[in-house]
Each structure stands twice: as structure tokens, then as C-alpha cells.
Amino acid sequence: MTNSEIVDLLELTARLMELHDRDQFKTRTFQTAAFNLDKSTADLANLPVDELVKLQGVGKSIAQKIREIAETGRLTELDELMAETPSGVLDMFRIKGLGVKKVRTLWRELGIDNLRDLQLAGENGQIAKIKGFGASTQEKILAALEFLQEQQGKVRMDKAAMIANMLHDELIKHFERVEVSGQVRLKAQEVDTIQLLVQTSDPVSAMLTLSNLPNLVQNERESSPFVWRGQLNGFDVQVEILFYSASQIDQQLFIHSAAEPHLKQAGPTGVSLLQAAYTTTDTVETAIYERAGLPYIVPEMREDDFAFRWASRHHNDELVTWEDLRGTLHNHSTWSDGKQSVAGMAAYCRELGLTYFGIADHSKTASYAGGLDAERVQQQQLEIDELNKGFGDDFRIFKGIESDILSDGSLDYDDATLATFDYVVASVHQTLTMSLEKATTRLLKAIENPYTTILGHPTGRLLLAREGYPIDHRAIIDACAEHNVVIEINASPYRLDIDWRWIEYAMQQGVMLSINPDAHDLAGLLDMHYGVAVGRKGGLTKAMTFNALTLPEMNDYLQQRREKIRG
Structure with missing residues (x-):
């Protein structure tokens, strides 16, 4: 367990204790410990109780809770609180501006225990009528809900890169060549699909190999004979693994690592990048740009025609590294x-x-x-x-x-x-x-x-x-x-x-x-x-x-x- 994971569990315990009106002194003990340990550089998971109690904000009781988390990955007290808390109520903590007291009021007074009911209550004007809320708070809640819905199924650049690298390292054990492509290679700041290309001459065997890998959960309805779609356990983002032969993979790596507006760009002869990718015999990326009569563009800039306007004034070696x-x-x-x-x-x-x-x-x-x-x-x-x-x-x-x-x-x-x-x-x-x-x-x-x-x-x-x-x-x-x-x-x-x-x-x-x-x-x-x-x-x-x-x-x-x- 990392420090941040331990602190997160302590914070969540404190939040749910407050939500359920548990002993205020005990709640503050968890809050204080989480606040202080968030700044700690000590290796919390590997410290014994007698060392943990020397840290600011940590008493013997909290030290024992930290040991329980480090050794089991769980906290019994938190499990009990979670069992009493509808999962939708936990989701409500993600709404900007909703603290514990407001969430408790919405749950206890309006019986709202999920985001869908929260949205309906806001649209019907019920939230504005609650003492301490008002029309302004209601409006902010509805705006925050809309924003969360738009972000569902996405991860940030850092987590996307981590997932892609984990998958690459596992897949390369079973296939001759694996390439990270799509939004991750484009360096998108938010990613809704982690995409990798796998080189294989036998898609049927490749699909069987993937079905036997741990932590990969296939969405059979969305998959096809040449594309595995699903998720990696623990991450709310789609994973897409495409199968290509050795003769196709360079060409497809380029095609899947450029946005559609970029692929439509054509050079002096009228040949677009997409056409060039399918018609050139040399499928390495530099050759594709050369076939289209266009300057080579680095993967992260392959969004639209902006890159070519940039390339008319600059060279790739000018880009910061x-x-x-x-x-x-x-x-x-x-x-x-x-x-x-x-x-x-x-x-x-x-x-x-x-x-x-x-x-x-x-x-x-x-x-x-x-x-x-x-x-x-x-x-x-x-x-x-x-x-x-x-x-x-x-x-x-x-x-x-x-x-x-x-x-x-x-x-x-x-x-x-x-x-x-x-x-x-x-x-x-x-x-x-x-x-x-x-x-x-x-x-x-x-x-x-x-x-x-x-x-x-x-x-x-x-x-x-x-x-x-x-x-x-x-x-x-x-x-x-x-x-x-x-x-x-x-x-x-x-x-x-x-x-x-x-x-x-x-x-x-x-x-x-x-x-x-x-x-x-x-x-x-x-x-x-x-x-x-x-x-x-x-x-x-x-x-x-x-x-x-x-x-x-x-x-x-x-x-x-x-x-x-x-x-």
C-alpha cells in the first residue's frame, strides 16, 4: 500500500463517520491523522506501531488502523461503514460543492441515494427548497452533474500511459510485436480508449490468448474477430486491442495514431495521408508523408491541419524536449x-x-x-x-x-x-x-x-x-x-x-x-x-x-x- 492509498482510506473513513453521525472525537482523530500523513514522507506501510505513533497526528489507535490497512489492504471499520452507505451516496461526494453535511441532508431529507435521483430533484426544483441550499446551489449541482457525465469513462494522460504500458508489458510476452497507438500515442490529455496493436497471423489464437490473461474482461458484443474490446479490472476506461499481420502493422500504427482531420490532409498532388498510407509500398511513417508530399509530423501533433501550418514556419527539431x-x-x-x-x-x-x-x-x-x-x-x-x-x-x-x-x-x-x-x-x-x-x-x-x-x-x-x-x-x-x-x-x-x-x-x-x-x-x-x-x-x-x-x-x-x- 502506498502512502496516498493509506491516507485515502483514512479520509474516506472520517467522511463516512461524519456522514453517519459517529463519535465526533473519533471522527476528528481520523481527519487529523489523514491531514498530517498526507504530507509525510515516511514509508507508512512498513513502519511498526511504535514508530507510527511518533508521527504527527497519529495515536496508538490510528497506528493500529494503519497496520491493518498495510497488512490486509482493508479497514474493518471502513467496511462496516461502506455496508451502511448506498454506493450512489458515495458518488455524490464527487459533486463539486457537496460536502458531508449537504450530502447527509440530501440523503436523509429527500431520500436521494444516487446521482440519477439527485439530477431529477434538481430539475424538479426540490433541492432549491431545502434550507441552506437555494437556487444557486441547485444550479451548481446540476452543472457539476452534467460535467461528470461528460467525463465518464475517461482517464487522465498519466493513468492512460500507465495502463497502456502495463498492457504492453503483458502482451509482449505473448506476441512478437505490440504497439501503443490511438489517443495515448497522440498524447491526449483525457483518454476514453486505451488502444494497442498486436502483430499476429492468427487472430483466432490471439483472441484465445487474451481470454486467458488475468484482469482483462472482454465485452463480447463490442468485440469482433480482429478486435478485442473490454476493460482492465479496476479501470473505468475502454481497452481496444487490434490484430494485424506483419505487413499491415506499420501502416495501421500510423492510421490509428492520427486524427481523421489530419489523415484527410493532402499534398501538392492531391494525395491525402490516408491514401498515401494505403498506396505506398514503404509503410514506415516518414515514407507515408513523403508519398503525400507533406512534411513529417510528430505523432503528438497529428490532430488537424494546424501541424502543417506550424511546419511551414518551423522544423521538428525545434520542438521542446x-x-x-x-x-x-x-x-x-x-x-x-x-x-x-x-x-x-x-x-x-x-x-x-x-x-x-x-x-x-x-x-x-x-x-x-x-x-x-x-x-x-x-x-x-x-x-x-x-x-x-x-x-x-x-x-x-x-x-x-x-x-x-x-x-x-x-x-x-x-x-x-x-x-x-x-x-x-x-x-x-x-x-x-x-x-x-x-x-x-x-x-x-x-x-x-x-x-x-x-x-x-x-x-x-x-x-x-x-x-x-x-x-x-x-x-x-x-x-x-x-x-x-x-x-x-x-x-x-x-x-x-x-x-x-x-x-x-x-x-x-x-x-x-x-x-x-x-x-x-x-x-x-x-x-x-x-x-x-x-x-x-x-x-x-x-x-x-x-x-x-x-x-x-x-x-x-x-x-x-x-x-x-x-x-
Whole structure:
């Protein structure tokens, strides 16, 4: 069991205890333990009780619960609570804005115990009549339900890649060649079908082989003699495995790894890519593009004709790669809600071959995340000064902050405090329900602030969980160009915000983009891989990638910016 899995079970236990009006003291014990352990770097599953009780927020009772989870994968107390709770009530916790008290009210007072009944109650106006809800809450619930329905059966990029790799590693034991294709190869940020191609001359035997593999559940109605469709146990996403002969697989890998609008693109002779794939004798992908008379396009960009417009101005070797990244600028430490110290994060960056690490812990308004007041800012910066003394000229920690953009668009520090940072990431974290006009105006004011260096996760979206607030992307990008503000590609697979479709416009306006992991632990730093993927999908070049600047270049950039502010 991983730490996050253990914490999730403790949190769920606390939530259901509150739902069922269990002992308040015991409920708080679970809540406190889950809150503190979420930041712990200890290997919870392998600690004995006498070591667990030394951790903050963990008493002997909770320590014994953790041992039970680690040894059995379950918690008896949670199983009993789950048995008393309709599965549909658990689903209601996924609705944005519905906490335990509201879910309990809906269940106890209206008898709603599933999402379908919740939707009907909202459509009939029953929710608005409940004390403490009202028409506004009812409207938000209905909007959240609609969003969840649209996301059903999808997984994020990171989970899709994990599932595809698991399947590939299992299938390659039985078949000569297996290729990951479809949405995963296209680097889609949300995936509804995990697709793989298998090379075989005997589809009947191949189907029998798949039927004997553990954890694969076939949907026989959706399958055919040449296509296995079903699911991998534990994951709510369709799996599609297609069988092709050795002579077909290269051709089909290309066809299944490009969107239909891209395949329809034709070259000077009128031959489309799809036609070229079926008519060329050499079926490797470069030869298919050559047969159509079109420039070769990397897989992640094969969406529509955008890639060819891009290719008229750029070459593939200009696209940003992981190796191009020289540093990372949006990260959190134990000073706010991170799980590692500044020193630990910086050390891991050095192991990754990066030459600078930027800390951007939460600011004072984000009290829920341990945000830093002015005094703690000063303390952290003294720590960074001491750490930097131990580095040579080849590495540096930059002093940043993720400053909250308040409702009126101002940042949540005075100018004297903002002036102490090397750079400022300005982000919205609270009051997310806004009209397009309100959200755009709020961001524009933050962009105009001379201390704003990077605009963080511009729409605040959480993929598959929360829609972003609406913004006028062109107006925001134009303002960033005017005020020399970098835009973040938040590389967390939960966000991937700004959306890749706006990268080309940003580059055209001369706005650089920073691939920021928003890392809260060491593993989070590796999320920059996802940021690189969506950056490449949108045509991001190394030249327009902010954190591809070398350490001397970044030093100069930030120094010149500070001097300009001082006037």
C-alpha cells in the first residue's frame, strides 16, 4: 500500500463517520491523522506501531488502523461503514460543492441515494427548497452533474500511459510485436480508449490468448474477430486491442495514431495521408508523408491541419524536449503544503541534471495550504541564501512565491514583500465561480502588476474533476505580451493548463511559456514530462520555453526584470 492509498482510506473513513453521525472525537482523530500523513514522507506501510505513533497526528489507535490497512489492504471499520452507505451516496461526494453535511441532508431529507435521483430533484426544483441550499446551489449541482457525465469513462494522460504500458508489458510476452497507438500515442490529455496493436497471423489464437490473461474482461458484443474490446479490472476506461499481420502493422500504427482531420490532409498532388498510407509500398511513417508530399509530423501533433501550418514556419527539431529543460520554477516545499524540504527538492533537481530550482510556495491567503506570511517569507529566504552558499556556479535556488490573485485582481502581498522575490507566479485559487468578464478582468489586473513574472494555471481547471473558469484567452495572451509576463503550462496531469490549443497563439504574440510541474514532492518534478508532451502537441519550441533558458540566461532575465521594476 502506498502512502496516498493509506491516507485515502483514512479520509474516506472520517467522511463516512461524519456522514453517519459517529463519535465526533473519533471522527476528528481520523481527519487529523489523514491531514498530517498526507504530507509525510515516511514509508507508512512498513513502519511498526511504535514508530507510527511518533508521527504527527497519529495515536496508538490510528497506528493500529494503519497496520491493518498495510497488512490486509482493508479497514474493518471502513467496511462496516461502506455496508451502511448506498454506493450512489458515495458518488455524490464527487459533486463539486457537496460536502458531508449537504450530502447527509440530501440523503436523509429527500431520500436521494444516487446521482440519477439527485439530477431529477434538481430539475424538479426540490433541492432549491431545502434550507441552506437555494437556487444557486441547485444550479451548481446540476452543472457539476452534467460535467461528470461528460467525463465518464475517461482517464487522465498519466493513468492512460500507465495502463497502456502495463498492457504492453503483458502482451509482449505473448506476441512478437505490440504497439501503443490511438489517443495515448497522440498524447491526449483525457483518454476514453486505451488502444494497442498486436502483430499476429492468427487472430483466432490471439483472441484465445487474451481470454486467458488475468484482469482483462472482454465485452463480447463490442468485440469482433480482429478486435478485442473490454476493460482492465479496476479501470473505468475502454481497452481496444487490434490484430494485424506483419505487413499491415506499420501502416495501421500510423492510421490509428492520427486524427481523421489530419489523415484527410493532402499534398501538392492531391494525395491525402490516408491514401498515401494505403498506396505506398514503404509503410514506415516518414515514407507515408513523403508519398503525400507533406512534411513529417510528430505523432503528438497529428490532430488537424494546424501541424502543417506550424511546419511551414518551423522544423521538428525545434520542438521542446525533456533534455532542453534547464530548471523548474513552480514547486512547493514543507514551508507550505509540500512533502519535501527545499534542500531535498533542490538536491533531486541536481540529480535530474537541472541547473536551477525555483521554490514557489503558497502565499499568505492560502492559509489552508500553510501559506507564508511576510515573516515566514523572510525566514525561508534566509534558508535559501544559506543553501545557495553551498552550490557552485552550476546550480542555484531561486526565491519565488505562488501569490494568490485576489477577487479584485491584486496580489496578496504588499510591494515591499513582492520585491524580495526573484520571481512571482500569480495564480487564482479561491472564488472560482466567475463569468468570463469577471475572470478575464481579474487576470488582466494581475498581469498588469509589475511583480507578476508568470501567470499560473490560467483557467484553474482540474481535468475530469472541475471545469476551468471561462477566460478570454486572446485578451489574456495579448496582455501577457504587453507586460512581458510568461504563461505557465502547468504540467501536473491533473491540470495541463494552459490548454495546448493556445500555445501557438502565445508564441505568435511573443509570449514565452514555462513548463512548471507544480511539484509537491520529488515524484511531482517528473510531471514536467507531461508538460513537455502537451507543449510539443501545441508546437512549443525550445526557443519559446522559459525554463529552457540556461542558468546564466535565467539569472540575467530575472535581474533585468527587477531592475526595470525599480526604475
